[in-house]
Amino acid sequence: MSSDTSSIIGATETPPDVNGLPSNFLSIMDITKDRSSTRGRKTGGKTIYTCTACGDKRYDHKANAANHVRNNHPVASRSTRSVSGSQRSISAHFRPVASEDALRNAFNPQAYQEALIGILTRRRVPFSAIEWDEFKQLALACNPYIKDSLITSRRTMVRYIAANYDFYSSEIKDSLTTASSPIHISTDLWTSPHRHSLLAVCAQWVDKDYKLRKALLSLPECAESHSGEAQAQAVIGTLEKYGIQSKLGWHTGDNATSNDTCLESIQRKLMSSHKIKFNAKGRRIRCIAHIINLSLQAFLLASSKEALVAALESASGVTGEELLSQFSEVLASHRKKAAAERNTAKRKNGEPARKHKRKGSTASNTSVISADDFSGVENVPALRKLHGLAVWLSSSSLHQNAWDKAVGLRLGMDNRTRWSSWYQVIDRAIRKKDKIQSFMSDHEEAIGDNRLLVGDWELLGKVHTFLQPFASATLYAEGDDSSISQSLMLMDMLLLHYEEQQKIYQSDEHSDERMVRAIDMGWFILSKYYRLTDEVPVYAAALLLDPRKRIAYIKQNWPKEWHEDTIASATAFWQKEFNYEQPSDHPSTPTSMPPPLAKKPNQLAILSKKLEVRTINASVRDDFTSFINVDATDIPPDCTPLEWWCQPQQRKQYPKLSRMVICILSIPAESSEPERTFSGARRTCSWDRLRITCKTIEMIECTGNWLRQGLIQPLHENGMGLIGIPRPEGDSQDVDDDSGHYFDWY
Numbered sequence: 001m002s003s004d005t006s007s008i009i010g011a012t013e014t015p016p017d018v019n020g021l022p023s024n025f026l027s028i029m030d031i032t033k034d035r036s037s038t039r040g041r042k043t044g045g046k047t048i049y050t051c052t053a054c055g056d057k058r059y060d061h062k063a064n065a066a067n068h069v070r071n072n073h074p075v076a077s078r079s080t081r082s083v084s085g086s087q088r089s090i091s092a093h094f095r096p097v098a099s100e101d102a103l104r105n106a107f108n109p110q111a112y113q114e115a116l117i118g119i120l121t122r123r124r125v126p127f128s129a130i131e132w133d134e135f136k137q138l139a140l141a142c143n144p145y146i147k148d149s150l151i152t153s154r155r156t157m158v159r160y161i162a163a164n165y166d167f168y169s170s171e172i173k174d175s176l177t178t179a180s181s182p183i184h185i186s187t188d189l190w191t192s193p194h195r196h197s198l199l200a201v202c203a204q205w206v207d208k209d210y211k212l213r214k215a216l217l218s219l220p221e222c223a224e225s226h227s228g229e230a231q232a233q234a235v236i237g238t239l240e241k242y243g244i245q246s247k248l249g250w251h252t253g254d255n256a257t258s259n260d261t262c263l264e265s266i267q268r269k270l271m272s273s274h275k276i277k278f279n280a281k282g283r284r285i286r287c288i289a290h291i292i293n294l295s296l297q298a299f300l301l302a303s304s305k306e307a308l309v310a311a312l313e314s315a316s317g318v319t320g321e322e323l324l325s326q327f328s329e330v331l332a333s334h335r336k337k338a339a340a341e342r343n344t345a346k347r348k349n350g351e352p353a354r355k356h357k358r359k360g361s362t363a364s365n366t367s368v369i370s371a372d373d374f375s376g377v378e379n380v381p382a383l384r385k386l387h388g389l390a391v392w393l394s395s396s397s398l399h400q401n402a403w404d405k406a407v408g409l410r411l412g413m414d415n416r417t418r419w420s421s422w423y424q425v426i427d428r429a430i431r432k433k434d435k436i437q438s439f440m441s442d443h444e445e446a447i448g449d450n451r452l453l454v455g456d457w458e459l460l461g462k463v464h465t466f467l468q469p470f471a472s473a474t475l476y477a478e479g480d481d482s483s484i485s486q487s488l489m490l491m492d493m494l495l496l497h498y499e500e501q502q503k504i505y506q507s508d509e510h511s512d513e514r515m516v517r518a519i520d521m522g523w524f525i526l527s528k529y530y531r532l533t534d535e536v537p538v539y540a541a542a543l544l545l546d547p548r549k550r551i552a553y554i555k556q557n558w559p560k561e562w563h564e565d566t567i568a569s570a571t572a573f574w575q576k577e578f579n580y581e582q583p584s585d586h587p588s589t590p591t592s593m594p595p596p597l598a599k600k601p602n603q604l605a606i607l608s609k610k611l612e613v614r615t616i617n618a619s620v621r622d623d624f625t626s627f628i629n630v631d632a633t634d635i636p637p638d639c640t641p642l643e644w645w646c647q648p649q650q651r652k653q654y655p656k657l658s659r660m661v662i663c664i665l666s667i668p669a670e671s672s673e674p675e676r677t678f679s680g681a682r683r684t685c686s687w688d689r690l691r692i693t694c695k696t697i698e699m700i701e702c703t704g705n706w707l708r709q710g711l712i713q714p715l716h717e718n719g720m721g722l723i724g725i726p727r728p729e730g731d732s733q734d735v736d737d738d739s740g741h742y743f744d745w746y
Contacts, residue, residue: 021062022069028053029065055144103145112139114714114722116151117161121704124684127154164722165699168712171720172215173242175711181206181666182249185217186287187235187262188674189226192681194690197222198697199231200674201238205249206666210646216677216705217242219698228261235262236269245274250538250667252285255294255529260284282536287670288477288487291529292470292494296419299522308524380514382456383463386425387414389450399446406439407432420474423467426460433457462515469497477670481640484667485542489549491530492557498523534569541570542664544628545657546641551628567628574624578660622654641665677701 022028030050049065051057053073059065119125129135131154139150151157176183184204191197201218218238222230239245248270253259263280270276302308390413393399404410409432415421429436429452440451452460473490476482498519505515533539543549544567554563635644642665644650651658681701685692706712713719 021066022073022075024073024075025066025069028069028073100145103143104149107143107146107149109149110715110721110724112149113151113160113724114716116157117164117703117722118707118714120157121161121700122707124680124700124704126689127157130154130157160722160724161699161703164712165703167723168703168706169241172217172706172711173244175207175213176203176205176242176244176247178208179205179213179247180208180210181662183244183247184249184252184667185235186252186668186671186673187231187259188253188671188678189222189231190674190678190681192694192697193685193687194692196694197226198678198681198694199234200677201235202671202673202677204666204668204673206642206646206662210651210662212642212666213711214673214709215711216673216702219677219681219694219701221694226258228258228263229265231258231262232265232269235266236273245270246276248276248278249663250283250285252287252668252671254287254290254671284536285484285538285667285669286529286532287672288490289474289670289672291491291526292474292477293419294529295494295522295526296467296470298525299518300419300422302518302521308521380459382452382459383422385450385452385456386429386460389447389452390414390425392447392450402443403439406442407435419467420471423464423471426464426467430460430464462512466497466501466515466519470494478672482669483542483640483642483665484538484669485546485549485641485665487669488530488533488539488543489553491526491533495523495526495530498526534565537569537573538664538667540566541573541660542667544570545624545645545661545664547633547635547644548641550630550632552632571624574660578656578663579624580656622656624657624660627654627657677705680704 028051030052032048032050034046034048046060047062049059049062051065051068051073057068059068116130120127120129130151136147136150136152140147151160182205186202186204187199189197189199198219199222200216201220202214203217204212204214207213218234218241220234220237222234224230236245239248248266251259251263253262260280263278263284267278267280270278298308390411393403393411394413400410409428411428412421412425414425436452440447444451473494477486477490502516502519502523504510505512505519540554543553544551546553551567554566558566635641642662645654645658645661645665654661681697684697684700703712712722715721
């Protein structure tokens with residue numbers, strides 16, 4: 001019997017159509033007449049087929065409705081055993097009940113709320129999107145029975161985000177207070193499109209699980225002043241909010257003197273309010289990318305070392321983009337002033353003043369420029385032509401369209417405050433050299449003096465070759481794997497590059513006085529900031545504690561007269577800050593009964609003691625001097641020095657030294673996190689959201705940053721998820737936003 005049953009069950013097939021229609025057509029489709037569209041015709045109206053399972057699927061033609069049923073609601077396969085015609089006709093008239101409850105139960109409100117919060121914070125979509133009809137239709141298209149479960153009010157969504165911001169602020173506070181390293185911060189000041197000054201306070205630390213973490217802690221407004229004292233007050237407020245005053249580590253920022261003032265003010269406030277010692281000068285880390293940028297600004301623009309000194313002094317009181325802009329403006333003004341003075345002197349001596357090339361001339365005068373005419377590489381004819389070509393392309397869409405068709409790669413536009421923009425323009429030009437030359441031949445008259453000749457291409461190649469290591473160094477410093485242990489090495493490499501290139505252009509074969517002078521200007525700035533690293537011992541300590549370098553790097557690459565002072569400074573830092581025992585350095589052992597009295601040793605034990613091999617005490621190995629004097633060792637290529645030191649075997653072997661290394665190697669080499677924050681906040685403050693408040697921006701950017709950094713993990717990523725309990729209505733009050741109704745939840 002069982003075998004017969006199984007054979008019947010196993011032999012199944014799809015039921016055939018009845019009169020050309022699926023067998024379940026009548027049970028799925030509701031057939032009605034639309035008499036409203038007859039317009040007086042003598043007919044019964046148009047036949048409308050509505051799918052009862054889908055709800056909103058309507059068809060005018062029976063064939064389309066039948067195809068819909070076949071494709072979307074197929075009848076389950078059944079036994080091949082014959083079914084009588086009467087049975088088939090009866091079953092065809094039974095209409096299944098739509099499983100509305102099942103579809104409603106399939107809706108995941110937690111995942112829905114998490115997705116909305118991510119869209120509004122991480123993707124920076126305006127809050128008014130919640131009320132868009134298209135937003136609702138998208139959700140209902142996925143599940144037509146959740147209309148009453150959708151969030152359709154931006155006010156409700158604001159409270160959801162505010163509740164999560166408050167909740168995860170406390171969670172991040174717990175992570176900061178239990179961190180395995182100090183909390184290092186990087187700050188920068190930015191003026192938003194709606195003309196408010198915001199200070200980004202970003203943190204980097206190693207958590208209790210020995211993983212490197214990053215977070216935007218706050219984005220307060222500096223409304224009254226941009227001074228270092230005002231910035232310090234905002235930073236102190238952030239430290240107090242998260243309870244990390246005593247765990248403050250090192251500060252990474254640009255080279256503005258306001259950062260020095262800020263740290264000095266923090267030092268005073270921490271001592272007066274919290275009795276915490278903080279060495280402002282020793283905790284100052286200068287952004288390596290900013291140093292590289294200033295050095296190449298000097299290479300491109302400077303006409304003399306006096307101009308460099310004047311530019312540095314003039315720009316020392318501002319921060320961020322303003323510093324770079326003011327630095328380049330002062331260099332440009334000195335260049336023009338120097339050129340005017342040279343022309344005046346020549347006229348007094350009866351010499352003709354240097355004139356611009358006459359219009360229509362195609363000769364390149366790169367090779368006849370004297371040292372007296374030096375005024376920065378940016379003023380080289382080849383770069384002037386390239387800049388003029390970029391301006392010509394941007395002046396008309398017709399020019400740009402012709403260029404796109406012929407070359408296929410946008411040239412871009414150089415920016416005086418960003419040397420990398422020059423490099424990108426030159427790089428694109430060299431990559432498409434053949435097509436650009438052909439384009440210039442076809443449009444010679446329109447391009448005019450901006451046509452690049454053979455000598456111009458040679459000089460562009462020189463500049464491109466010279467700038468390439470700086471571009472690679474900047475990208476490397478911006479990466480997640482970079483740390484302060486690479487800062488000195490990067491500057492060593494770039495200084496070596498300056499010196500080698502200067503020798504090349506001083507030789508008879510490649511003599512180029514302009515390049516020699518430009519290299520001298522860039523080297524002057526880079527070496528100035530290189531010397532300032534002596535004031536902060538963690539630079540040298542980080543280099544020495546990199547297992548791939550140790551003392552061998554210094555002995556191989558630095559002058560001998562530098563060795564003693566560098567090692568002494570790093571050793572003193574170790575002795576003062578880290579050479580002490582902590583309870584966590586050694587696992588505690590349970591106390592036990594005292595051992596019984598030892599018996600008198602026999603003669604064999606005495607002889608064995610004399611032959612015993614002496615072992616090195618673990619505390620002797622756990623020493624800064626011992627570690628750096630061991631030969632350098634390789635580590636896996638996918639492992640950073642910090643990750644190597646965070647491994648359990650290293651922490652067990654070097655308990656005190658690993659504390660020092662984790663503290664130092666977790667310091668960021670550059671202040672790129674504030675820059676990333678501002679790039680995102682610029683989209684949050686778009687032109688159609690200019691009424692958004694600074695506190696709203698702070699909440700959006702912090703929540704979005706925590707989602708990106710993995711500090712908030714949604715449920716579908718096996719995390720804690722976002723909380724789905726909004727604040728009560730009474731906890732907020734109306735303020736302006738992009739549509740007129742945001743909340744101020746402070």
